[in-house]
Amino acid sequence: MQTYQIAIIGSGPAGISAAARAAARDQEAGGEHTHILLESFDLHAKTIQQYQKGKLVMAEPGYLNLRSECEFEEGKRESILGSWADTIKRYNINIRYGAEAVSISGSQGDFEIKLANGDAIRAINIVLAIGVQGNPRRVGVPGSEDPLVQYQLDDPDEYNNEDILVIGAGDAAIENALALADNNRVTLLNRKGEFSRAKEGNLNAILAAIVNDGVTLKCLYSSSVKEMENISDDTLSVTLNTPDGESTLCFNRVIARLGAIAPRRFVESLGIEFPNNNPESLPELDKFYQSNVAGIYIVGALAGYPLIKQAMNQGYDVVEFINGNDIAPADQPLLEYRFSGLPFQLSVDETAERLRARIPMFDQLNALQFRELLIESSMTVTYPPGPEYTELSQKLTTIEQGMDSSMSAISITALRQEGDIIYDRGQFGTSFFTILAGEVLIESTLDDGEIVKATLERGEFFGEMSLLSGHPRLERAIAGVGCILIETPRRTMLKLISSNSAIAEGISLVFTSRELQRNFAPRTSLSQLRKLAGDIESIQLKAGEVLYREGDTEQVLYIVKSGGITLSKVVDGSDIFVHQARTSSTIGQLALMGDTARRETATATVQSEVLRLDRESFLALVQSEDAPIEALQRDVADQISSYTKMEVRPEAGKAIDFMLDEGLGEATNALIIDESLCIGCDNCEKACAETHDGISRLNRKEGPTFANIHIPISCRHCEQPHCMKDCPPNAIRRADSGEVFINGDCIGCGNCQTNCPYDVIRMTAEAPKKPGLFQWMLFALGNGPGESKGHAASGDTNQVKKATKCDACVDLPAGPACQNACPTGAAYRVTPEQYLALVEEKQR
Amino acid sequence: MIHTGILEYKKSRYFWWSLVLIIVCVMIYLTQSADDPPNGGTWQGYTTGTIGAVLIVWLSLLGIRKRNYRSRSGTVAGWTSAHVYLGASVVIIATLHSANQLGWNIHTLSYVLLLGVVLSGFVGLYYYLTLPQIALKNRNGQTRDSLFAELFELDEQGKEIATRCSSDISLMANSAIARTSIGGGVLAQLLRSDNSKVKIEQDNNQLLVENRDQARVLQIIANRIPDAARQSEVGPLRELLSVLSRRQAVIRRIVRDIQLQGMLRIWLYIHIPLTVALLIALTMHIIVTFLYW
Numbered sequence A: 001m002q003t004y005q006i007a008i009i010g011s012g013p014a015g016i017s018a019a020a021r022a023a024a025r026d027q028e029a030g031g032e033h034t035h036i037l038l039e040s041f042d043l044h045a046k047t048i049q050q051y052q053k054g055k056l057v058m059a060e061p062g063y064l065n066l067r068s069e070c071e072f073e074e075g076k077r078e079s080i081l082g083s084w085a086d087t088i089k090r091y092n093i094n095i096r097y098g099a100e101a102v103s104i105s106g107s108q109g110d111f112e113i114k115l116a117n118g119d120a121i122r123a124i125n126i127v128l129a130i131g132v133q134g135n136p137r138r139v140g141v142p143g144s145e146d147p148l149v150q151y152q153l154d155d156p157d158e159y160n161n162e163d164i165l166v167i168g169a170g171d172a173a174i175e176n177a178l179a180l181a182d183n184n185r186v187t188l189l190n191r192k193g194e195f196s197r198a199k200e201g202n203l204n205a206i207l208a209a210i211v212n213d214g215v216t217l218k219c220l221y222s223s224s225v226k227e228m229e230n231i232s233d234d235t236l237s238v239t240l241n242t243p244d245g246e247s248t249l250c251f252n253r254v255i256a257r258l259g260a261i262a263p264r265r266f267v268e269s270l271g272i273e274f275p276n277n278n279p280e281s282l283p284e285l286d287k288f289y290q291s292n293v294a295g296i297y298i299v300g301a302l303a304g305y306p307l308i309k310q311a312m313n314q315g316y317d318v319v320e321f322i323n324g325n326d327i328a329p330a331d332q333p334l335l336e337y338r339f340s341g342l343p344f345q346l347s348v349d350e351t352a353e354r355l356r357a358r359i360p361m362f363d364q365l366n367a368l369q370f371r372e373l374l375i376e377s378s379m380t381v382t383y384p385p386g387p388e389y390t391e392l393s394q395k396l397t398t399i400e401q402g403m404d405s406s407m408s409a410i411s412i413t414a415l416r417q418e419g420d421i422i423y424d425r426g427q428f429g430t431s432f433f434t435i436l437a438g439e440v441l442i443e444s445t446l447d448d449g450e451i452v453k454a455t456l457e458r459g460e461f462f463g464e465m466s467l468l469s470g471h472p473r474l475e476r477a478i479a480g481v482g483c484i485l486i487e488t489p490r491r492t493m494l495k496l497i498s499s500n501s502a503i504a505e506g507i508s509l510v511f512t513s514r515e516l517q518r519n520f521a522p523r524t525s526l527s528q529l530r531k532l533a534g535d536i537e538s539i540q541l542k543a544g545e546v547l548y549r550e551g552d553t554e555q556v557l558y559i560v561k562s563g564g565i566t567l568s569k570v571v572d573g574s575d576i577f578v579h580q581a582r583t584s585s586t587i588g589q590l591a592l593m594g595d596t597a598r599r600e601t602a603t604a605t606v607q608s609e610v611l612r613l614d615r616e617s618f619l620a621l622v623q624s625e626d627a628p629i630e631a632l633q634r635d636v637a638d639q640i641s642s643y644t645k646m647e648v649r650p651e652a653g654k655a656i657d658f659m660l661d662e663g664l665g666e667a668t669n670a671l672i673i674d675e676s677l678c679i680g681c682d683n684c685e686k687a688c689a690e691t692h693d694g695i696s697r698l699n700r701k702e703g704p705t706f707a708n709i710h711i712p713i714s715c716r717h718c719e720q721p722h723c724m725k726d727c728p729p730n731a732i733r734r735a736d737s738g739e740v741f742i743n744g745d746c747i748g749c750g751n752c753q754t755n756c757p758y759d760v761i762r763m764t765a766e767a768p769k770k771p772g773l774f775q776w777m778l779f780a781l782g783n784g785p786g787e788s789k790g791h792a793a794s795g796d797t798n799q800v801k802k803a804t805k806c807d808a809c810v811d812l813p814a815g816p817a818c819q820n821a822c823p824t825g826a827a828y829r830v831t832p833e834q835y836l837a838l839v840e841e842k843q844r
Numbered sequence B: 001m002i003h004t005g006i007l008e009y010k011k012s013r014y015f016w017w018s019l020v021l022i023i024v025c026v027m028i029y030l031t032q033s034a035d036d037p038p039n040g041g042t043w044q045g046y047t048t049g050t051i052g053a054v055l056i057v058w059l060s061l062l063g064i065r066k067r068n069y070r071s072r073s074g075t076v077a078g079w080t081s082a083h084v085y086l087g088a089s090v091v092i093i094a095t096l097h098s099a100n101q102l103g104w105n106i107h108t109l110s111y112v113l114l115l116g117v118v119l120s121g122f123v124g125l126y127y128y129l130t131l132p133q134i135a136l137k138n139r140n141g142q143t144r145d146s147l148f149a150e151l152f153e154l155d156e157q158g159k160e161i162a163t164r165c166s167s168d169i170s171l172m173a174n175s176a177i178a179r180t181s182i183g184g185g186v187l188a189q190l191l192r193s194d195n196s197k198v199k200i201e202q203d204n205n206q207l208l209v210e211n212r213d214q215a216r217v218l219q220i221i222a223n224r225i226p227d228a229a230r231q232s233e234v235g236p237l238r239e240l241l242s243v244l245s246r247r248q249a250v251i252r253r254i255v256r257d258i259q260l261q262g263m264l265r266i267w268l269y270i271h272i273p274l275t276v277a278l279l280i281a282l283t284m285h286i287i288v289t290f291l292y293w
């Protein structure tokens, strides 16, 4: 059996590009294949094949140059796939389709890859480029690999007048069944007695279709497949277990949509380690993309690089690395720009090494993580006003002018003057700062108005509170003497935290120390508090999980680190809301001040994290002479009286409970309509469409209602926005003033739409142009104000669809247009602090 | 308080503005001496007239502001609050200006049109203040779309049960569902007039008869239950009756909702054209006044 020098698993952008590089090398060397490309699907690049037909594939990030044998620029899915197919031919890539790798044994120089069909492949090195989509879960009964059993559906219109069995109860199964029912007789097989995993819209659609006699679709509940047998070219006999016993039916085709098996298990089975159990964590790699198993390299989405161009560049680079060619990565020029204003003139690599040597925290990062951190972060240098400042400012302007428009997204070194405010109390920034040199001043304001100052120095960091909790900044940070800063965006930082436990622990420790300092010992130094902070336990809670119950006795107080905690109390046999504690507030301190029995039950409103402070730690803290005992006591008194007020107003409590149940517990800014004032004129929606390219980001009518409180479908600008989580080009941002918005980098992948629990994101094509207001009023031209009818529903797949959602009118000086346009005052945007006032008015 | 209505906007500040304006105008009016009786032509008359005209123009600008969605000139809610208070004060100011000298001329026409605009404005205000609560109660936490969805669901159930009833009942139930009419023209919406029909069999003829409020079909089925031909038909008949009664309740809610939403809108179709007429008459009134100086 031949032993290949490189076996590449997965023919996505990363894998194809790697194979093309290896094939090009083979051609140069004279022809013999020393590489093989294994693909489980029967076509190349399955992830791209599965994009919707005609999708415009975006080539973000624009400033990154492509380095690959394969071509790739913005274009239709079909043309990109076509050009890659050409590349496969032109370079004579040794690709094998239908070859799913299931296990790997041996070690570098002598790997053996086992395929699903039993074949084995030998290789010296392995490049793993299997992406993160996973492989479809199989039916797993006799016959499930029959050609008439398929695990995906590209184009429902391909099939006509067939008997089709669709297996599954998720969104994909429902959507496929509905689409096929137009021209075929469809049976949908649901293992359970109901559809519990489906989205609201799909659920309604399928239930309506099942009862509608006009639709040729029926559903078998609580049933499963026992076996399948091919009885002719186009007929399968399928034996089912149904509640009424076994039954055998014939179908022309079976489509199973049972979800995907995430690739992590497979990767771990190869001996590759992940830093922790967090599903978002990534395997650790060195600078050459090599994993802890020598000879196994990982590139592409699986390595944590979610865009096509990045994946392709890595595919090229990894083959060069394996061949011993230590080339500089394609993104080297970015770093040159980033470092251009630094006060030391060193090469990029030297500078990077120097930074790394100076900052203890960076020592914890491997080479790849550190490089990514530098590339994603921005750099700031500070000078006092004067000639040095002016000189550098001129130099940077010259560099900037020399950059062409494609480089507009590259950030060069930023320049500040000493004394400039880096961020201020109340701002929503979520980025994280590391001090490379010089000083930063932190000013915090105590409850009594006193300002406490602290100086941070080289190697220290700040901004972790907002990063971890999503809460606005609680202090002011000022650029001090000679300070050089790295500012790292939230997404990069979260990725690091979830994949590097040392960093996670380090940041968490500082977070805890600063929380203790802020709440209990404002004048104690951080280094003193750090020891104490090390003993403090952090508790993760799922939404709805109980932290403590009424009647429990424990002498512990909690600081809310992220999320929110609802306090409720049983009065006359029913649960009554008394308080919601948001991030960075404390609950349960009464237990440490005399009353050891809990008077309320504390439940996590949304997924949350709390710090647990027991009696010993608390006493140690408040023994220091500067402990703000009086303020703490006042807080407790305030809390008790506000809880009691809520207790006697169960109606208001119910309304708040409703709002929290609907997820407003994690909102920072939500549109609430008072239905008793709303005249249904839809001016709010029209205003939204008119100020946002003709597309309304608000659906007034839909959404839950309780009494007169209506929460329309519209973004709530969550404290920790779920939508931001897997946005490949990092296009979802948060403004300093808190608005979460999507910028022009959106590639239309739809991840945010799936991730938002409140259904507020729509994928829409650009709206048609409209005449001006006066043309419409005077000459009745075109559509009036508002979203053009039927626009969003039109299924023209040839148009680019991008994610659209409310941006709370960040760009409008007048503020939110919906609220401003409501003639009756029914539409109002509220912040969590206003929830109590909101239900107050109900008592009108 | 987070949400405030039109009248309470910013603690009713525009009520006080209007009150002050009215008092000022009354005082100006009272300075007119006895030998030069109150009249649109005195300086006092010109002053109140100018104030009135400016106010009317400003009140009309609400239509523009409402559609200028990027405007930085305050919220529409604030504008509307000011609009109703200042709009009401215009009647008093205009009356002071006219000093009750009415006749069959362009000047009086302006005054009458003004009264019309203000009157319709008050009707609209009354609707805005009262109807949303009524509509909220009527919809009972649902949206119009979800009411319709419920209706279609009941339609399907009704048709399904009808297949188990005798053919004449089945025919009737199906036709009652198919011939249910909701809404219609503007007038039909506002008056809740119901053009629903049902097909019944009489002496072997099929007749299409009115079925207002679904009353007839329910009555016939109810009558049929005690003298059903077969005992086995009673079950389906009662089911059908219950589904069609629920259907009736849903239809009532929908029709009422349509009516209320219509009322919230229809008055503007009087208020706005009258405003346009008023602006024209006002312009002529001013031109004529200056021509016959």
Ligand SMILES: Cc1cc2nc3c(=O)[nH]c(=O)nc-3n(C[C@H](O)[C@H](O)[C@H](O)COP(=O)(O)OP(=O)(O)OC[C@H]3O[C@@H](n4cnc5c(N)ncnc54)[C@H](O)[C@@H]3O)c2cc1C
Pocket (backbone or CB within 6 Å): A009, A010, A011, A012, A013, A014, A015, A038, A039, A040, A041, A044, A045, A046, A047, A048, A051, A056, A057, A058, A059, A060, A099, A100, A101, A102, A129, A130, A131, A132, A133, A134, A135, A299, A300, A301, A302, A305, A306, A307, A308, A309, A311, A728, A747, A748, A749, A750
């Ligand atoms: C809807 C959508 C739209 C997107 N739009 C864009 C866009 O416009 N621009 C952009 O830059 N990015 C976009 N992305 C992201 C982009 O698709 C991914 O970043 C990219 O595909 C990652 O490439 P990859 O080679 O790492 O993995 P993949 O493309 O996922 O390729 C992995 C390949 O490995 C195969 N495979 C998996 N397991 C095995 C196995 N065990 N044995 C053999 N083969 C295996 C798979 O069949 C597949 O062909 C989008 C993503 C989605 C989901």
Ligand code: HEM
Pocket (backbone or CB within 6 Å): A823, B056, B059, B060, B061, B062, B063, B064, B066, B080, B083, B084, B085, B086, B087, B088, B090, B114, B117, B118, B119, B120, B121, B122, B124, B125, B128, B268, B271, B272, B275, B278
């Ligand atoms: C001379 C007097 C008035 C003039 C010229 C006038 C004119 C207007 C105009 C042009 C509009 C805009 C309608 C639209 O474009 O949708 C409007 C709306 C309205 N007017 Fe008047 N109006 C007058 C007096 C009044 C009075 C006295 C009241 C009530 C007491 C009133 C109540 C309203 C209300 C409630 C609206 C609707 C606001 C909205 O839905 O946006 N108006 N008026």
Ligand code: SF4
Pocket (backbone or CB within 6 Å): A714, A715, A716, A717, A718, A721, A722, A723, A724, A740, A755, A756, A757, A758, A759, A760, A761, A805
């Ligand atoms: S889009 Fe959804 S997840 Fe994102 S901030 Fe808005 S409500 Fe939250």
Ligand code: SF4
Pocket (backbone or CB within 6 Å): A673, A677, A678, A679, A680, A681, A682, A683, A684, A685, A700, A821, A822, A823, A824, A825, A826, A827
């Ligand atoms: S603008 Fe105000 S009154 Fe009009 S529909 Fe929206 S919330 Fe209701």
